[in-house]
Amino acid sequence: MINLENRPSQFALELKEISKIYPGPPIVQALSEISMAVTHGELLGIIGSSGSGKTTLLHIMGTLSIPSSGSIFIDGRNVVGMSDKQLSGVRSQQIGFVFQEFFLLPGFSALENVANGLLYSGIPSDERKERSFEMLGRVGLGHRANHLPNELSGGEQQRVAVARALVHNPSFVLADEPTGNLDSENTASLMGLLTTLNEEGTTVILITHDLEVAESAQRKITLRDGRVDSDLSR
Amino acid sequence: MDHSTSDKFSELHSKMGLRDILSVGSSGLRTRRVRAALSVIGITIGIAALVGILGLSQSGSADLLKDLDALGTNLLTVQAGDGFRSQQASLSSDATAMIDRIGPVYEVSATTKITGGVFLNDLIQDGRTKGITIVAADLNLLSAQRGSLKSGKFLDEMTSQFPFVVLGSVAAERLGIRNTSANQRIWLKGKWFIVIGIMEPLPLAADLDRSAIIGYPAAYKFLGFDEPPGVIYVRAYPEHIHDVRSVMPATVNPENPEEVQVGRASDVLEARIAASDTFLNLFVGLGAVALLVGTIGIANVMVIAVIERRNEIGLRRALGATKFHIASQFLTESLLLSILGGITGVVVGMLVTAIYAISQDWSIVIPVYVIAGGILCSILIGGIAGFYPAMRAANMSPTEALRTK
Numbered sequence: 001m002i003n004l005e006n007r008p009s010q011f012a013l014e015l016k017e018i019s020k021i022y023p024g025p026p027i028v029q030a031l032s033e034i035s036m037a038v039t040h041g042e043l044l045g046i047i048g049s050s051g052s053g054k055t056t057l058l059h060i061m062g063t064l065s066i067p068s069s070g071s072i073f074i075d076g077r078n079v080v081g082m083s084d085k086q087l088s089g090v091r092s093q094q095i096g097f098v099f100q101e102f103f104l105l106p107g108f109s110a111l112e113n114v115a116n117g118l119l120y121s122g123i124p125s126d127e128r129k130e131r132s133f134e135m136l137g138r139v140g141l142g143h144r145a146n147h148l149p150n151e152l153s154g155g156e157q158q159r160v161a162v163a164r165a166l167v168h169n170p171s172f173v174l175a176d177e178p179t180g181n182l183d184s185e186n187t188a189s190l191m192g193l194l195t196t197l198n199e200e201g202t203t204v205i206l207i208t209h210d211l212e213v214a215e216s217a218q219r220k221i222t223l224r225d226g227r228v229d230s231d232l233s234r
Numbered sequence: 235m236d237h238s239t240s241d242k243f244s245e246l247h248s249k250m251g252l253r254d255i256l257s258v259g260s261s262g263l264r265t266r267r268v269r270a271a272l273s274v275i276g277i278t279i280g281i282a283a284l285v286g287i288l289g290l291s292q293s294g295s296a297d298l299l300k301d302l303d304a305l306g307t308n309l310l311t312v313q314a315g316d317g318f319r320s321q322q323a324s325l326s327s328d329a330t331a332m333i334d335r336i337g338p339v340y341e342v343s344a345t346t347k348i349t350g351g352v353f354l355n356d357l358i359q360d361g362r363t364k365g366i367t368i369v370a371a372d373l374n375l376l377s378a379q380r381g382s383l384k385s386g387k388f389l390d391e392m393t394s395q396f397p398f399v400v401l402g403s404v405a406a407e408r409l410g411i412r413n414t415s416a417n418q419r420i421w422l423k424g425k426w427f428i429v430i431g432i433m434e435p436l437p438l439a440a441d442l443d444r445s446a447i448i449g450y451p452a453a454y455k456f457l458g459f460d461e462p463p464g465v466i467y468v469r470a471y472p473e474h475i476h477d478v479r480s481v482m483p484a485t486v487n488p489e490n491p492e493e494v495q496v497g498r499a500s501d502v503l504e505a506r507i508a509a510s511d512t513f514l515n516l517f518v519g520l521g522a523v524a525l526l527v528g529t530i531g532i533a534n535v536m537v538i539a540v541i542e543r544r545n546e547i548g549l550r551r552a553l554g555a556t557k558f559h560i561a562s563q564f565l566t567e568s569l570l571l572s573i574l575g576g577i578t579g580v581v582v583g584m585l586v587t588a589i590y591a592i593s594q595d596w597s598i599v600i601p602v603y604v605i606a607g608g609i610l611c612s613i614l615i616g617g618i619a620g621f622y623p624a625m626r627a628a629n630m631s632p633t634e635a636l637r638t639k
């Protein structure tokens with residue numbers, strides 16, 4: 001459960017007038033003056049058609065790419081202007097990623113893949129294992145800990161990836177089309193998992209162009225041509 | 235912003251222990267074993283070649299150098315050369331005494347060839363002499379050569395008066411005589427002589443290995459032979475060896491010094507060492523080429539690995555790896571590859587050296603610096619081969635790396 005008193009800011013993530021211009025040629029303005037604030041414990045869906053700037057926005061939220069202008073506050077602290085090393089630190093402690101392609105490392109067991117989520121955080125290896133095992137249990141895969149990715153179904157692989165994104169207890173999880181490679185049954189099951197985790201306190205930012213998937217979110221932001229088109233809460 | 239906030243953020247940096255760096259660095263190899271094994275073959279061959287060649291040349295020339303050391307470089311061989319009067323020239327009968335008078339000379343030993351056959355007995359004289367030469371020699375011949383005996387004794391004051399003979403190592407082998415315990419007789423220029431000694435090979439005078447050596451008094455008494463020396467072996471103090479050599483012809487034959495040939499017996503050994511050095515350089519060159527090819531091979535495999543594992547790099551960056559962590563992962567991988575190749579190469583090189591040295595009856599000499607050098611060399615190669623791929627991986631933009639086509 002979240003404990004807001006321990007949080008340095010009311011917001012897990014706050015964007016202020018974020019623009020992103022790809023110098024090209026041709027020059028592409030992928031994002032124009034996007035502002036939004038994500039409260040701790042939210043499940044936010046970001047939707048938009050292909051090319052509307054969803055992935056660009058997710059990479060900026062995740063400090064993987066630097067905005068052309070604007071500021072980003074993660075847990076109340078502006079990360080724009082930080083060095084590459086500092087940004088890596090922010091990612092290792094405060095952000096979890098889930099990708100459409102799962103990106104599990106092939107030679108590693110499910111448990112080791114989850115433990116990779118703690119690899120760069122300076123936690124001793126025994127504790128990494130312990131926490132990873134616990135996290136695998138939370139996504140319902142405790143019994144598959146020693147299986148290799150190619151021994152798991154697509155749905156199970158994405159659950160492992162979710163466990164990896166959550167194992168270091170980040171301020172928020174960024175999921176870019178997490179159901180993009182899953183069939184409808186596994187999609188429903190994964191969304192059930194993300195909803196449950198959110199109810200248990202995890203802040204989730206879910207990017208999708210699948211409107212059905214976005215239905216799980218209490219709040220939906222629609223992007224159009226790099227701008228916020230609508231911001232609706234249920 | 236309150237104090238606790240800035241404290242919390244100041245802790246936010248990525249950390250990774252050495253063990254994790256090693257484990258992550260080896261993960262790429264563990265999952266691609268065949269490729270890893272193939273990619274280090276070049277390094278293995280190169281290091282094995284260098285270790286083997288250096289080891290062998292050390293073992294080989296160690297023996298040569300040991301020989302040279304034991305035998306000394308101060309033995310001169312004086313003989314009558316072909317003068318203008320092209321008859322079988324010999325030295326004057328007082329040549330030995332004259333040489334002895336040269337200051338720095340401390341040992342002079344004369345020998346004279348005697349024509350005649352040497353046979354195991356008096357029945358089989360089919361004209362085949364087995365290429366054994368009869369030589370009359372001074373009693374200090376063995377010490378002048380710094381030779382030793384395989385069996386029996388050398389000639390002395392007493393035995394040189396009688397029909398006793400000492401055989402060179404090859405001569406004994408050709409006659410089938412292994413030791414002197416049976417007082418074996420041989421048929422030497424129509425007389426029985428008893429074998430009292432068999433010499434070990436004499437590296438400084440290989441022709442004496444094929445000879446049957448008797449004393450001058452015995453040669454005179456039993457064979458009626460009385461001729462001046464043909465070859466005189468001279469030991470002089472090493473620091474004066476050049477001076478002794480230059481005054482030798484005029485001392486031995488003042489009228490026709492050009493008819494006297496003076497050689498340094500150890501020159502043959504030194505030529506062999508020089509020849510083995512030439513081979514050494516050639517093979518070191520070949521080993522270096524193999525290493526160069528091996529380096530390029532590892533660099534190539536690493537560049538491919540970085541391209542193939544682009545998504546892994548992106549993922550690790552998303553999980554919080556710094557550029558340094560990514561660089562160290564690929565550099566570790568390259569170093570592990572090259573060290574693997576290096577260690578295998580050192581082991582193979584040592585085995586080759588040991589097997590060859592044993593087959594040649596050499597002492598096995600593999601200097602520590604060759605082993606350490608082989609490993610060090612492979613570490614250097616891993617660093618060089620892995621540097622560019624590691625930099626390329628580290629500087630890949632995370633968003634680029636995460637892209638799937």
Ligand SMILES: Nc1ncnc2c1ncn2[C@@H]1O[C@H](COP(=O)(O)OP(=O)(O)OP(=O)(O)O)[C@@H](O)[C@H]1O
Nearest residue numbers: 022024028030049050051052053054055056057209
């Ligand atoms: N590296 C880049 N260089 C130039 N233009 C880029 C780059 N990355 C993205 N763009 C452009 O920025 C715009 C937004 O791209 P983005 O990938 O964010 O879209 P998206 O909403 O994620 O689309 P999709 O649903 O297809 O994944 C697009 O017009 C795209 O062509």
Ligand SMILES: [Mg+2]
Nearest residue numbers: 054055056176
């Ligand atoms: Mg996208």
